[in-house]
Amino acid sequence: MSPSSGEQAVGSRKGTMSRTIDAVSLTQALVRMNTCNPPGNEDQCAFHLGKFLEEAGFRISCHEYRPRRTSLVASIGGASGKSPICFTGHIDTVPLGTAPWSNNPFAAEIDSGRLYGLGSSDMKSGVASFVAAAIVLAPRLLGTAGLVLVITAGEETGCEGAFHLAELNKMEGILGSAGAIVIAEPTSNYPIVGHKGALWLQARSRGVTAHGSMPEHGVNAIYKAAQAVNALEQFDFGVPAHPLMGRATLNVGTIRGGMNVNSVPDDAVIGIDIRTIPGQSHSELLFCLRRHLGVDVEVTPFLDVESLHTDPSDAWVQSVYEVMTPILGEMPQPRIVSYFTDAAALTKAYSNPPSVILGPGEPQMAHQRDEYCFVSRIEQAVDAYLQIIRNWCKP
Numbered sequence: 001m002s003p004s005s006g007e008q009a010v011g012s013r014k015g016t017m018s019r020t021i022d023a024v025s026l027t028q029a030l031v032r033m034n035t036c037n038p039p040g041n042e043d044q045c046a047f048h049l050g051k052f053l054e055e056a057g058f059r060i061s062c063h064e065y066r067p068r069r070t071s072l073v074a075s076i077g078g079a080s081g082k083s084p085i086c087f088t089g090h091i092d093t094v095p096l097g098t099a100p101w102s103n104n105p106f107a108a109e110i111d112s113g114r115l116y117g118l119g120s121s122d123m124k125s126g127v128a129s130f131v132a133a134a135i136v137l138a139p140r141l142l143g144t145a146g147l148v149l150v151i152t153a154g155e156e157t158g159c160e161g162a163f164h165l166a167e168l169n170k171m172e173g174i175l176g177s178a179g180a181i182v183i184a185e186p187t188s189n190y191p192i193v194g195h196k197g198a199l200w201l202q203a204r205s206r207g208v209t210a211h212g213s214m215p216e217h218g219v220n221a222i223y224k225a226a227q228a229v230n231a232l233e234q235f236d237f238g239v240p241a242h243p244l245m246g247r248a249t250l251n252v253g254t255i256r257g258g259m260n261v262n263s264v265p266d267d268a269v270i271g272i273d274i275r276t277i278p279g280q281s282h283s284e285l286l287f288c289l290r291r292h293l294g295v296d297v298e299v300t301p302f303l304d305v306e307s308l309h310t311d312p313s314d315a316w317v318q319s320v321y322e323v324m325t326p327i328l329g330e331m332p333q334p335r336i337v338s339y340f341t342d343a344a345a346l347t348k349a350y351s352n353p354p355s356v357i358l359g360p361g362e363p364q365m366a367h368q369r370d371e372y373c374f375v376s377r378i379e380q381a382v383d384a385y386l387q388i389i390r391n392w393c394k395p
Contacts, residue, residue, distance in 0.1 A: 021052055023125075023132035023382045024115065024375055028108035030091065030124040031117035037092035042153035042161075043070035045091040045124075049131055049151060050074065056138040058149075061174060065164035069153045073165065073174055076138055077146025077393065083179035084146035085392040086350065087134070087385070088162075088342055089127040089359070090155030093119035099369045114372040121361030121373040126184030127151055129360055129378055133385035137393075144393035148176055152342050158303045162342035166349040178350040180316050182388065183343045186361025186373070189327060189380050191320050193356060194309035194336045196245055197276035197344065199285065202269055203228055204298045209259075209266040218264030222257045225268035228297045229255065232272065235292055237285075242277040244336045245307070249275045278309040305344040309336075310354045316392075320356050323387045327380050337363065358384070 033044045043064070050060045050072050058074040065071070078084050096105060096118060103109060105118040115125070134147055141147055154160030169175040205225045210218025229252055241247045250272065257268025276282065282304055290299050310317055312334035321332045343355050360381035365371045 021132045021135045023129045023378050024110075026128035026132060027115060027120065027125045027373070027378060028117075030128055031108040031115075031120050032106050034106055035092045035119065036095045037154060037156045038095070039068070040092050040153055041068045042091045043068045046070040046072040046151060046153070049127070052135060053131065053149070056135040057142075058134070058138065063165060063168060063174065065154065065161060069161065071153045071161040071165055072151040073148065074134075074151070075146065075148040075176055076134075077141035077144045078176065079143050080145045082145035083177040083353070084148045085389060086148045086150060086178035086181045086346070087130040087184060088150040088152065088181060088346055089123050089130065089184040090152045090161070090342060091124065091127060092153055092156050093122065094156050094367050097369065102370050105371075110375060113375050115375055115378070116370065116372045118371055120365075120371050121186045121363070122366035122371070123185050123359055123361050125361050125373045125378050126186065126359035126381065129381035130182070130184050130385050133382050133389060136386060137389055141393055144395070145179070146393065147389060148178055150175065150342075150346060155342050159305055159340070159342050159345050162345035166345045169349045175346070175349050178353055180353050180392065181343060181346060181350065181355040182385070183341045183355060183357045184359035184381070185337070185339070185341050185357050186359050186363045186366055187337065187357055188362055189324065189358065189360055189377055189384065190335065191317070191324050191332050191356045191358045192335050192337050193312050193317060194244060194278070195307060195340050195357065196336070196338065197280070197282065197307035198303055198305045198340050199274040199276060199282050199301060200303035201272040201274065201286075201289070202300045202302055203272055203293065204300070205268045205296055206298075207264065207266045207268075210264040212262035212264065215264050218266070221265045221268040224296050225255060225257060225270055228270060228293050231293055232270075235289070237280070239277070239280060242279075242309075244334055245277045245309075248277050248280060276307050278307050280307070282306055305340045308341065308343045308347060308355060310356065314354045316354045317356060319391055320358065320388060323384055323391070324358070327384055339366070
């Protein structure tokens with residue numbers, strides 16, 4: 001097997017086993033696989049990683065929610081009476097966009113300590129890092145609390161793969177249990193304790209069309225939409241600000257309606273982006289919004305991802321802070337990120353264990369032209385994940 005596939009020759013830098021997977025080479029291999037979403041085609045990454053993990057002794061299962069949209073669950077150990085620790089990450093990327101890259105976005109070239117490529121930061125480097133750490137420790141995890149890896153498809157379009165796994169878990173228990181979760185999204189290796197939720201809504205008003213010269217014969221759907229927009233601007237969530245995340249927010253991002261200028265429009269649609277904070281129930285919020293807007297507006301959610309928050313004083317979070325202090329050169333302080341993650345689906349499936357977002361990618365490079373991650377951060381992440389797993393699985 002060639003070095004580009006991620007396999008490293010006999011010998012480990014830490015001397016822990018006779019064969020390891022080099023996380024930098026594995027990141028390159030994953031970046032070279034085009035998993036732009038849509039269409040995704042994440043099966044190529046899932047099978048590639050599954051092969052390595054199965055050879056290392058992991059129990060693996062693949063789960064396809066649409067053709068070639070494959071997520072992977074891998075586990076090892078889990079026999080000590082304590083729930084395993086879970087690491088999770090997604091293998092899809094956003095599309096390339098229209099702006100040309102300075103280099104091939106799928107070449108995964110390294111230049112001046114930076115590994116360039118689509119998904120290098122968001123978040124194939126994170127997935128490669130925890131897979132590499134898991135394989136290093138695999139022989140030592142039998143008979144311990146154990147480890148479960150949840151590698152998902154379809155995160156970029158609303159955590160589809162993670163929600164699919166959560167639904168399967170209700171019927172088949174495919175995820176097992178987890179006592180803590182590390183989400184390897186890009187944080188420059190800074191441990192993050194939460195993110196806001198996202199509730200995206202389509203609000204539709206309907207009318208009756210008529211000739212533009214005789215508007216009295218019609219019902220103008222855009223007028224109804226305008227009234228709804230004014231009502232949304234005045235909407236009060238009725239909840240106090242969160243100490244880390246601040247206030248919940250509402251933004252009207254799009255509005256469209258009408259066929260032409262000389263007709264009374266019979267349809268108008270508003271796009272609403274709500275970002276929620278811990279303690280807000282999306283179902284209750286949706287009920288309140290519908291009541292606020294009234295019967296003339298039909299409100300339909302098209303993305304529903306709840307917030308994530310773990311108390312920074314949690315003992316496990318504090319242990320992660322201790323691991324990261326020498327790596328970062330400072331004791332971490334409680335922080336949150338603006339993006340949402342698969343943890344919104346997985347924490348519920350795992351009965352809300354403490355969770356930390358911690359990955360080697362650069363958050364400012366996510367969804368950017370000429371995306372890159374630092375090779376040094378990948379190496380740091382592997383070292384951090386090794387210690388986090390050891391701490392969790394020690395007798």
